[in-house]
Structures are given as structure tokens and as C-alpha cells.
Amino acid sequence: MAADIKTIVMPKWGLAMQEGMVARWLVAPGAVIKAGEEILDIETSKIANVYESPVAGPLRRTLVAEGETVPVGALLGVVADSDVGDDEIEAFITEFQASFVQQAEAAVGPPEPQMIEADGRRFRYLQIGEADGPPVVFIHGFGGDLNNWQFNQEALAAGRTTYALDLPGHGGSTKEVGAGDVAALADAVTAFLDAQAIDRAHLVGHSLGGAIAAYLALKRGERVASATLIASAGLGAEINMAYIEGFMSAKRRKQLEPVLQLLVADPEMVSREMIEDVLKMKRIDGVEAALQKVIGAVFPGGRQALLLTDLLGDADAPVQVIFGAEDQIVPAGHLAGLPSAVPAHKLSGAGHMVHMEKAAEVNDLISRFIEG
Amino acid sequence: MAKKSYRQAIAEALRQEMERDARVIVMGEDVAGGMGAPGEDDAWGGPLGVTKGLMPIFGRDRVLDTPITESAFIGAAAGAAATGLRPVAELMFVDFFGVCFDQIFNQAAKFRYMFGGKAVTPLVVRTMYGAGFRAASQHSQCLYPVFTHIPGLKVVLPSSPYEAKGLLIQAIRDDDPVIFFEHKAMYDEEEEVPDEPYAIPFGEANLTREGDDVTIVAFGRMVGFANQVADKLAKDGISCTVVDPRTTSPLDSDTILECVEETGRLVVVDEAHPRCSMASDIAGLAAQHVFGALKAPIQMVTAPHAPVPFSPSLEDLYIPSPDKIEAAVRKTMAS
Amino acid sequence: MQLSREELLKAYRQMCLIRAFEDTVHEEFSAGNIPGFVHLYAGEEASGVGVCLHLTDKDCIASTHRGHGHCIAKGCDVGGMMKEIFGRADGLCGGKGGSMHIADLSKGMMGANGIVGGGPPLICGAALTAKTLKTGGVAIAFVGDGGSNQGTTAESLNLAKVWNLPAVFVFEDNGYAESTASSWSVAGDLVERGKAYGMPARRVDGFDFFEVWDAAREAIERARNGDGPSVLHVKLSRYYGHFEGDAMTYRAPGEIDAVKAQKDCIALFKRRVTEAGLLEPDQLAAIEDETAREVADALVDAKAAPPPGEAKLLTDVYVAY
Incomplete structure (x- = not known):
């Protein structure tokens, strides 16, 4: 019986998230919702984002009012076909709530980032999932870290091994970036793969990480099972240097907020804590010098140094490219120059952080591409 | 990154800066503890254990226990700072400033101005302040307004473990004398504190x-x-x-x-x-x-x-x- | 240990320079040309010079409010000092310190000090730097008989011994702390005080340059060798008041004249080196002329130099703020 009843629970976005607030229901009880449909706005201390339904069917009950804060995993709504009786739904809810409390008490901690030494360099990474087959390796962009994949990694970890790593100069990894260019950073990713004994991986790269993934697909094709390039660098000369310079020069929340708002289509998505986390990252010893070196090597003279577009059609590994239509950092127009063999996706209503803004769609594209 | 207490955050800042710069030394009453005594070495790490563990790493030459002699060792810290070290002196309770204030406000604070800009005095005085410990009138005061009044001094009041680590690292790297106020009721407060060294600039609310x-x-x-x-x-x-x-x-x-x-x-x-x-x-x-x-x-x-x-x-x-x-x-x- | 001819010439030169400097400052202050107040070192020259002749720039000294002599003995520029005393923009401290705060850290001169007893703790710090960084340097605290009674001095003696610091505490006992006799204000005995802290201590005739030089040599060598701090109790006399304008009614009639006539340190030095044939009288006369000229030139320059402008009022409070 319960098999016919599907749940909508408070999702876990990132490691630190323990609770979330239901800011707004976008659907009312009685509505028939589709999988991937935007059904509610959730706010955490880190981020505000829209939640896309993981299930389809009539929404029979909502259990959390707008403005209420509940722990991760708490029941938000119940979806079931009309042939399931109200009494069955009540019984299901009662049982869920009873067992949820028990779960919370027995909760094991979330997966924690770990450190690994690779070719003399320290890397921080987060592993989620354990399965056979080539793992998925997430490579963040300039100024980011492994937390950028908080809406993606867990979703793609079902039946797979996934790793998100911090690039050199970023997050908890070494602040030594070598030459600081795409080739040097790609070597660092290769060293990470070696240290993890990963022969072949599905690479998912964002922005600068996209250029790294593309570079590896071209130069080290034997190590790459597939490459998904999201809002990727390396596909055209243009780059919003005002963003890069603003990111580097901002010392305070007020200065950084408008800069980070360039990353997303909906500026409301940028929370105080997201800004605070970037400021904290920039204060770490060696980060500023490392990032400056990367800027000098990757964006000399305010233009992208490495252009791979024309080569992508000949890559040994399959490559796909995803952009947010409203990307203000790297123009989505770069999609136009791609070889026809490379699948290109432009998602409307999203900016540079399309994998966060349209997580369900992006996850679905990645998943289907990997499964080939 | 892990949760660390205010105490651990301060100790980590001290350890990382001592590792980074051999000129950084720590001195004060019982900062290691047990000096010359028959029992354990590094017996205390200060009365609340903040500096415990530094002496076994850096030795007695860089973690210096002092006699109970605030006026001599705070002045010595000022003199050492003006001549090439970067001392972090622990004035156990800020209430004890009365017996060493001359060395802080007439000496360290004024060297640079009196000497026409030629002195650099990278001194840090760490000190405990605040009520709540049932420690009565001579071990509970705040007194930071007194220090704030003095041109030449910088005065820091970290409000959390994250703030404490970043502000103490800034204090140690700063080339001016800094009075670093640690609230004694906050040492066990915890929050996420990066493992890496980082500095929080002064004068930014x-x-x-x-x-x-x-x-x-x-x-x-x-x-x-x-x-x-x-x-x-x-x-x-x-x-x-x-x-x-x-x-x-x-x-x-x-x-x-x-x-x-x-x-x-x-x-x-x-x-x-x-x-x-x-x-x-x-x-x-x-x-x-x-x-x-x-x-x-x-x-x-x-x-x-x-x-x-x-x-x-x-x-x-x-x-x-x-x-x-x-x-x-x-x-x-x-x- | 003997002084070389060069060292003797240098010693005489420095003592004459200090005397000429202080006599000039005395005259200028009396004429109302110097702001604030000044404390003069004339009469005490053998002490500062006898000690500092053993030092180089890597060694530090801390001085007192009566600091001009120590500054000159430690190598501070006389022109810069005179400008400082006149409050000029290019004085040694930019005109911001004045007589009581002349310093030149590049020469190891950590400052004259307006706070009696302010120097000894600082010297513990300078000695700690030398010890920690293994520079081979030593640090000397000049303290008056007045400063000997400050708690800072007692604490510093103890700390220097406990930490086995390369330090020397030189008590320059000119008989008066302001108007109060040291025979009344200093209980016990300064040599015994040093010994009570477990350190070698010696009484020195401060009118006799050679005795100061020898005692300082012993104490400084001990410090340099890692054998810890020492005390010197130097008995001497000041020719001028506590500060300029002090009528010195507390001193005995004829006291200063008698000292000048019988024990002046420069005259004693001169007699000794000429009688022993170590230096020629005309060499000494040339030094007297030369130092007088140097001070006269410094005075002319200082009087002509501009004062600091408003732009300097708020600079040098911090390295960065």
C-alpha cells in the first residue's frame, strides 16, 4: 500500500545543511505535479533555492507551513494517486513521523571531506557513493570549491561513485597552483585521479573546471569516460573580467554581494552565508596569490587564453556542453561555435551557476549522458 | 575544517604563526608552566590551558615562562618587539594592567610617534577579560575602553572562535602593538574554524x-x-x-x-x-x-x-x- | 686590556662632544631658544662614553630623561639631536620626541625616556632578542639613582637573572633624584642589591673614565659570553640642575665648583693620557676645537631648520591604521 504513496522531504543541500525553511509552496494540495516541476522555495542559512519535485502525481497533503523550519529529511508533502484513501495517507504519515524521529536520533553524520596526498600536493575531496564502473568526478570553477556541487553530487551518487575535489588554490587543497594555467590544473586533476587509482572517470566541470575537463578529454582521452562541460571556459575568448576583478578586490560583504549576484539569474539566490563563505575562503593564506596566478595564466589581458572549441569534435571521449541562457560570466553564445557532434544544451531562467539554479535538469542531462 | 573552540582557535593561531615565523615567541606567567618545578613540564599552558602544547613543540626558548613580574615582562616584550622579535605576551587577566601599564601606553604605544616613525613594535598582548566567572572585582573587568583611548595601540575583541583565530593571526602579523582581549567565558564556545591560517583585517566591522x-x-x-x-x-x-x-x-x-x-x-x-x-x-x-x-x-x-x-x-x-x-x-x- | 690610541682619541672626542653639546644647550635654553625642558649630562661623560666604547650598533642601550650623553656615546648624529631638541622637522625624531625621547634604533639607541625606570624592562627585551636570535649583542640599561628605586628596575634585575640575559644595569648615581639626595632615598646599597639578585656587581668611580671602561668591559664580556647580567654602580656628579632652570638650592654651597676643580672627568682623562705620554696635548686641543665647531655648526643648522608642518601631526602614530 505504502508503495503507492510517495514522499516529498526536506532535501539536504550540501554538507552543512541540517534544516531548511519552507519559504513558499508553489503548488497547492490537489495539484498534479510532474517530476522536475518547481514545487517550493526552500531557504537555508547558506542558500535560497527552488525545489524541483523528485516525484510525480497528485499532491495529497502538505505538512509544513510557509515560514516553518524543519530538519533535513522531514516530511513536507505526500503524493499519491486518488485511489489511495485518506485514512491510508494518515496512517502513512503517522508511521513516517514516528520512524523519522527515530531516524534522527540514530542519524549517522553526513559524509565528510577527506584529504589525499597526490604527487606531493594535498587535495581535499568529498566522496559520495560507492559502486563499480567509472566514477563521476566534479571539477568546480574559478573561486569555487567542492560545495558548488551540493545540488548535484548526492543526486548523481545513486549507483555510482562520485568525487568532488577542490582544485589547487581553492578550498582545502594546496595553494600551490604551479603555472596556474589550464594545463597545470589538468595535471593536478590527473594526479588526483592517479592517487585515487581511478583509471577512467566521467568528468563534470564547471566554468574553469569545464575547460580542465575539456582539456583532459582532448589530451588524456584514455582517462575520460565522458565530459560534461557546464558554463564552460575554453569555448570562446570572452570572459566577464569585471566579475573576476570584483571577486578579487571585494573585501567586504557589501562589495561582494553584487559581484556574486552576477553568477545567477535570480539575485535573491545569493545568501549572506554564501557571501561570507567566499570572504572566508579569500582570507586563507595563499589563496589570493594563487587566484591571481590563475587569472594571469587563464585570462591574460582579460581574454581566455585557451580555446578548445574546434578540437572538441575530435575528442576520444564523448563531450556535452550545458549553459544557462542568462550567463553573465561566460556568454551562452559560445554554444554556437561548437562542432555539431557535441550536444549543446541551453537552459532558460539560469545564469552561470546553472547546475545549482536548474539542478534537476542538469542532473538529468548528466545522468543520461553518462548512461550513454 | 572542523568545529573548534575559542581556546583551540587561539592555540592554533599561535602554533601556525610560530611555525611560519621564527621571530614569534610566547611569554607570560605559566604559559607553559612547571618551570623549575619537580613535577610535569608544560603543566599549565596558562591558567585556562590556552597555550598548553606549544612548549613541547617550540621549546623553552620560544615559550618563555616568566616570574610573576608583569611590569618587567610586558616591558621586555615591548623591548624585544622594537629590536626584532614578534612577541606575544600573555597578561593573564587584564585587571593586572595596573602594574604594567606604563610599559604599554608610555613605551610600546608611543615609540613610533616619539621616535619620528622609525620604530616598529610588533607586540601582541593577549589578555583575559570579562565577568561571569565569579572571579570578583580584580579578575573580571573589561577595561578595553582604557586601551582604546591610547593612540598607538590597536585593540581587538574577537566575538567567536572563527574571529579569534583570524584576528590573532592578523595581530601577530601586524607591525603595531595590539592588545588582544579574550573573554574568559567564551573559551569553550565552538564553531567551524578553517584548518589553514587566515587573517581578518582590523577596522572592518x-x-x-x-x-x-x-x-x-x-x-x-x-x-x-x-x-x-x-x-x-x-x-x-x-x-x-x-x-x-x-x-x-x-x-x-x-x-x-x-x-x-x-x-x-x-x-x-x-x-x-x-x-x-x-x-x-x-x-x-x-x-x-x-x-x-x-x-x-x-x-x-x-x-x-x-x-x-x-x-x-x-x-x-x-x-x-x-x-x-x-x-x-x-x-x-x-x- | 689596554685602550688603543684610536680608542683613547675616540673617548676624548666623545666626552668633549657631549660637554660642548650640553654647555651649548644650557646657554640656548637660558636664552629662551629651546622649548619644553631639558636635563643635561655635563659632568657624567665618563660613564656613558666608558660603557658605550665597548658597544657596536647591534648592541642596545636604554637611557633616561638625562639622555643626550648616552645618545652621543652610542653614535647618534649630533646635528639631528640638536634639531630634535629645537623641535625641527628633520630632527632625529622629526621633532616629535624632543630632548626626552631622542632615539635611533639603527644605532641601538632605544631612546631617552621620560619615565624614570622605564628603560630596564625594555633592555630585558632587547637582550632577549639578542639571545633568541643569537646576534651576539648585549643590552645596557642606564638608570639613575632615582630609577634604582622603581619597581620596574627591581623586576628587571630579577627577570634578567632568571632568564640569564646578556644585560648590564648601569646605575648612574649623581647624588640627587631631582632634589632628593640618593644618600637618603636609596636604602641599602646598589652593589648589594645587584648581589642579592645573584649577579656580579661593582662600584665604580664615575669621574675616572678608565675605571668605568674597565668595569664595563668585564660586565659586557660576561654578558656576551652567555654568563648573564651584571650591575655597575657608578658614582658621579651632574654640573647642571635636575632640569634647566633648577636653582639647585638643595646642593651644598661650592659643591659643584669643588667637583669641577678636583674631579672633572674630562680634565682627569686629559691629565692621565698626557702624563703617560699616550696622547699629545695638541692632539687633545685639536679635538676640543673640532667638537666645539661641530656643536656650533649643529646649533646654526638647528636654528635655521624649519619646524614640522601640520601634515606631520598625525603621521607615525601607527605603521598602518
């Missing part, structure tokens, strides 16, 4: 809450109290900005005044006595510069003009509490 109705400026331990109040009042529809100035010298008066202009209401929370305090200083700044923006009289929540009492029943009345802060916010909202 941190807005720990941002709201529209009232600006609460709070110092040191009071920042946490103000945050509690802001969170509570948010549920009643009163939205507060909480400003943690981080340093009272330099003071980020621009940010404070901007916030007061935006909200039109100001509550200052200062654990020190009210006369010539940070509370009166901030209130004066607001009255001088943004008087026209004020919608209500400024409220000051401070300790009274009285020594810190011993009896728990009296000390609890003495310390500015979240309840008193809440009452002050409600009062300014009502007028």
Missing part, C-alpha cells in the same frame, strides 16, 4: 545580522547575546542589524554610522562600565554624525558604574544579558 529596524552594536561576548536577541525578535517582526566592530581601535565608524542611518535606531551593548566606554563613544558618534537619522533615543546596555561583584546573585545582575538587550531594543522600537 562584521554585520552578523542584517535588518531594517534597529542597529545593535555589540562588543566581544556581547555579539553572541545580540545575535540571540536579533533571532528572537525576528520572530516578532522586529528586524535587527548586529554590528560586531571586531576592533575598537581602529574602529569602523563608517559601517556603524551607515547601519544607524539605515535603521534609524541604535542600541549599544558594552560589557564595560558606562562612563568613557565604547557605548558612550558609539552613542556620541551617532549623535554627532547621524542625529537627523535617529528615530528614537539611543539605548545603552552596559555594566553599571560599580566594580564587578563576587556573589553569583549580584554578578548575574551586573552583566548585560540578552533580556536587557531585548528590553532596550523594544524600548527604542516603542518610541
Whole structure:
């Protein structure tokens, strides 16, 4: 019986998230919702984002009012076909709530980032999932870290091994970036793969990480099972240097907020804590010098140094490219120059952080591409 | 990154800066402990164990126990700073400043000015302050306004473990004399603190809450109290900005005044006595510069003009509490 | 140990320079040309020079409010000092310190000090730097008989011994702390005080340059060798008042004249080196002329130099703020 009843629970976005607030229901009880449909706005201390339904069917009950804060995993709504009786739904809810409390008490901690030494360099990474087959390796962009994949990694970890790593100069990894260019950073990713004994991986790269993934697909094709390039660098000369310079020069929340708002289509998505986390990252010893070196090597003279577009059609590994239509950092127009063999996706209503803004769609594209 | 206590954050900052720069030394009464005694070495690490573990790593040459002789060793720290070391001296309780203040305010603070800009005195004095330990009148004072008054000194009041680590690293790297105030009731407070070294610049206030109705400026331990109040009042529809100035010298008066202009209401929370305090200083700044923006009289929540009492029943009345802060916010909202 | 001819010439030169400097400052102050107040070292020259002749720039000294002599003995520029005393923009401290705060850290001169007893703790720090960084340097605290009674001095003696610091405490006992006699204000005995802290201590005739030089040599060598701090109790006399304008009614009639006639340190030095044939009288006369000229030139320059402008009022409070 319960098999016919599907749940909508408070999702876990990132490691630190323990609770979330239901800011707004976008659907009312009685509505028939589709999988991937935007059904509610959730706010955490880190981020505000829209939640896309993981299930389809009539929404029979909502259990959390707008403005209420509940722990991760708490029941938000119940979806079931009309042939399931109200009494069955009540019984299901009662049982869920009873067992949820028990779960919370027995909760094991979330997966924690770990450190690994690779070719003399320290890397921080987060592993989620354990399965056979080539793992998925997430490579963040300039100024980011492994937390950028908080809406993606867990979703793609079902039946797979996934790793998100911090690039050199970023997050908890070494602040030594070598030459600081795409080739040097790609070597660092290769060293990470070696240290993890990963022969072949599905690479998912964002922005600068996209250029790294593309570079590896071209130069080290034997190590790459597939490459998904999201809002990727390396596909055209243009780059919003005002963003890069603003990111580097901002010392305070007020200065950084408008800069980070360039990353997303909906500026409301940028929370105080997201800004605070970037400021904290920039204060770490060696980060500023490392990032400056990367800027000098990757964006000399305010233009992208490495252009791979024309080569992508000949890559040994399959490559796909995803952009947010409203990307203000790297123009989505770069999609136009791609070889026809490379699948290109432009998602409307999203900016540079399309994998966060349209997580369900992006996850679905990645998943289907990997499964080939 | 892991959760670390205020104590651990301070110890980590000291250890990392000592590793980075051989000129950094730590000195003070019992900073290792057990010097010359028949029992354990590194017996104390200071009375509350903050510096424990440094001596076994860096040796007695860089972690120097002193006799009980504040005037000599604080002066020695000033002299060592002016001649090439970067000493971190621990003045166990700030209440002991009375026996060594000359070395701080007439010597270290003034070298640079008196000597026409030729002296560099990278001295840090770490010191415990604040009430709440039932430690009575001579071990519980705040006194940071006294130090803030002195040109040439920088005065730091970290309000959390993250702040403590970054501000102490900045203090040690800073080329001016810095008085670093550690609230003794905060040593066991925990939060996420990066493992890597990082520095938080001085003179940049941190807005720990941002709201529209009232600006609460709070110092040191009071920042946490103000945050509690802001969170509570948010549920009643009163939205507060909480400003943690981080340093009272330099003071980020621009940010404070901007916030007061935006909200039109100001509550200052200062654990020190009210006369010539940070509370009166901030209130004066607001009255001088943004008087026209004020919608209500400024409220000051401070300790009274009285020594810190011993009896728990009296000390609890003495310390500015979240309840008193809440009452002050409600009062300014009502007028 | 003997002084070389060069060292003797240098010693005489420095003592004459200090005397000429202080006599000039005395005259200028009396004429109302110097702001504030000044404390003069004339009469005490053998002490500062006898000690500092053993030092180089890597060694530090801390001085007292009566600091001009120590500054000159430690190598501070006389022109810069005179400008400083006149409050000029290019004085040694930019005109911001004045007589009581002349310093030149590049010469190891950590400052004259307006606080009696202010120097000894600083010297513990300078000695700690030398010890920690293994520079081979030593640090010397000059303290008056007045400063000997300050708690800072007692604490510093103890700390220097406990930490086995390369330090020397030189008590320059000119008989008066302001108007109060050291015979009354100093209980016990300064040599015994040093010994009580477990350190070698010696009484020295401060009118006799050679005795000061020898005692300082012993103490400084001990410090340099890692054998810890020492005390020197130097008995001497000041020719001028506590500060300029002090009528010195507390001193005995004829006291200063008698000292000048019988024990002046420069005259004693001169007699000794000429009688022993170590230096020629005309060499000494040339030094007297030369130092007088140097001070006269410094005075002309200082009087002509501009004062600091308003732009300097708020500079040098911090390295960065």
C-alpha cells in the first residue's frame, strides 16, 4: 500500500545543511505535479533555492507551513494517486513521523571531506557513493570549491561513485597552483585521479573546471569516460573580467554581494552565508596569490587564453556542453561555435551557476549522458 | 575544517604563526608552566590551558615562562618587539594592567610617534577579560575602553572562535602593538574554524545580522547575546542589524554610522562600565554624525558604574544579558 | 686590556662632544631658544662614553630623561639631536620626541625616556632578542639613582637573572633624584642589591673614565659570553640642575665648583693620557676645537631648520591604521 504513496522531504543541500525553511509552496494540495516541476522555495542559512519535485502525481497533503523550519529529511508533502484513501495517507504519515524521529536520533553524520596526498600536493575531496564502473568526478570553477556541487553530487551518487575535489588554490587543497594555467590544473586533476587509482572517470566541470575537463578529454582521452562541460571556459575568448576583478578586490560583504549576484539569474539566490563563505575562503593564506596566478595564466589581458572549441569534435571521449541562457560570466553564445557532434544544451531562467539554479535538469542531462 | 573552540582557535593561531615565523615567541606567567618545578613540564599552558602544547613543540626558548613580574615582562616584550622579535605576551587577566601599564601606553604605544616613525613594535598582548566567572572585582573587568583611548595601540575583541583565530593571526602579523582581549567565558564556545591560517583585517566591522529596524552594536561576548536577541525578535517582526566592530581601535565608524542611518535606531551593548566606554563613544558618534537619522533615543546596555561583584546573585545582575538587550531594543522600537 | 690610541682619541672626542653639546644647550635654553625642558649630562661623560666604547650598533642601550650623553656615546648624529631638541622637522625624531625621547634604533639607541625606570624592562627585551636570535649583542640599561628605586628596575634585575640575559644595569648615581639626595632615598646599597639578585656587581668611580671602561668591559664580556647580567654602580656628579632652570638650592654651597676643580672627568682623562705620554696635548686641543665647531655648526643648522608642518601631526602614530 505504502508503495503507492510517495514522499516529498526536506532535501539536504550540501554538507552543512541540517534544516531548511519552507519559504513558499508553489503548488497547492490537489495539484498534479510532474517530476522536475518547481514545487517550493526552500531557504537555508547558506542558500535560497527552488525545489524541483523528485516525484510525480497528485499532491495529497502538505505538512509544513510557509515560514516553518524543519530538519533535513522531514516530511513536507505526500503524493499519491486518488485511489489511495485518506485514512491510508494518515496512517502513512503517522508511521513516517514516528520512524523519522527515530531516524534522527540514530542519524549517522553526513559524509565528510577527506584529504589525499597526490604527487606531493594535498587535495581535499568529498566522496559520495560507492559502486563499480567509472566514477563521476566534479571539477568546480574559478573561486569555487567542492560545495558548488551540493545540488548535484548526492543526486548523481545513486549507483555510482562520485568525487568532488577542490582544485589547487581553492578550498582545502594546496595553494600551490604551479603555472596556474589550464594545463597545470589538468595535471593536478590527473594526479588526483592517479592517487585515487581511478583509471577512467566521467568528468563534470564547471566554468574553469569545464575547460580542465575539456582539456583532459582532448589530451588524456584514455582517462575520460565522458565530459560534461557546464558554463564552460575554453569555448570562446570572452570572459566577464569585471566579475573576476570584483571577486578579487571585494573585501567586504557589501562589495561582494553584487559581484556574486552576477553568477545567477535570480539575485535573491545569493545568501549572506554564501557571501561570507567566499570572504572566508579569500582570507586563507595563499589563496589570493594563487587566484591571481590563475587569472594571469587563464585570462591574460582579460581574454581566455585557451580555446578548445574546434578540437572538441575530435575528442576520444564523448563531450556535452550545458549553459544557462542568462550567463553573465561566460556568454551562452559560445554554444554556437561548437562542432555539431557535441550536444549543446541551453537552459532558460539560469545564469552561470546553472547546475545549482536548474539542478534537476542538469542532473538529468548528466545522468543520461553518462548512461550513454 | 572542523568545529573548534575559542581556546583551540587561539592555540592554533599561535602554533601556525610560530611555525611560519621564527621571530614569534610566547611569554607570560605559566604559559607553559612547571618551570623549575619537580613535577610535569608544560603543566599549565596558562591558567585556562590556552597555550598548553606549544612548549613541547617550540621549546623553552620560544615559550618563555616568566616570574610573576608583569611590569618587567610586558616591558621586555615591548623591548624585544622594537629590536626584532614578534612577541606575544600573555597578561593573564587584564585587571593586572595596573602594574604594567606604563610599559604599554608610555613605551610600546608611543615609540613610533616619539621616535619620528622609525620604530616598529610588533607586540601582541593577549589578555583575559570579562565577568561571569565569579572571579570578583580584580579578575573580571573589561577595561578595553582604557586601551582604546591610547593612540598607538590597536585593540581587538574577537566575538567567536572563527574571529579569534583570524584576528590573532592578523595581530601577530601586524607591525603595531595590539592588545588582544579574550573573554574568559567564551573559551569553550565552538564553531567551524578553517584548518589553514587566515587573517581578518582590523577596522572592518562584521554585520552578523542584517535588518531594517534597529542597529545593535555589540562588543566581544556581547555579539553572541545580540545575535540571540536579533533571532528572537525576528520572530516578532522586529528586524535587527548586529554590528560586531571586531576592533575598537581602529574602529569602523563608517559601517556603524551607515547601519544607524539605515535603521534609524541604535542600541549599544558594552560589557564595560558606562562612563568613557565604547557605548558612550558609539552613542556620541551617532549623535554627532547621524542625529537627523535617529528615530528614537539611543539605548545603552552596559555594566553599571560599580566594580564587578563576587556573589553569583549580584554578578548575574551586573552583566548585560540578552533580556536587557531585548528590553532596550523594544524600548527604542516603542518610541 | 689596554685602550688603543684610536680608542683613547675616540673617548676624548666623545666626552668633549657631549660637554660642548650640553654647555651649548644650557646657554640656548637660558636664552629662551629651546622649548619644553631639558636635563643635561655635563659632568657624567665618563660613564656613558666608558660603557658605550665597548658597544657596536647591534648592541642596545636604554637611557633616561638625562639622555643626550648616552645618545652621543652610542653614535647618534649630533646635528639631528640638536634639531630634535629645537623641535625641527628633520630632527632625529622629526621633532616629535624632543630632548626626552631622542632615539635611533639603527644605532641601538632605544631612546631617552621620560619615565624614570622605564628603560630596564625594555633592555630585558632587547637582550632577549639578542639571545633568541643569537646576534651576539648585549643590552645596557642606564638608570639613575632615582630609577634604582622603581619597581620596574627591581623586576628587571630579577627577570634578567632568571632568564640569564646578556644585560648590564648601569646605575648612574649623581647624588640627587631631582632634589632628593640618593644618600637618603636609596636604602641599602646598589652593589648589594645587584648581589642579592645573584649577579656580579661593582662600584665604580664615575669621574675616572678608565675605571668605568674597565668595569664595563668585564660586565659586557660576561654578558656576551652567555654568563648573564651584571650591575655597575657608578658614582658621579651632574654640573647642571635636575632640569634647566633648577636653582639647585638643595646642593651644598661650592659643591659643584669643588667637583669641577678636583674631579672633572674630562680634565682627569686629559691629565692621565698626557702624563703617560699616550696622547699629545695638541692632539687633545685639536679635538676640543673640532667638537666645539661641530656643536656650533649643529646649533646654526638647528636654528635655521624649519619646524614640522601640520601634515606631520598625525603621521607615525601607527605603521598602518
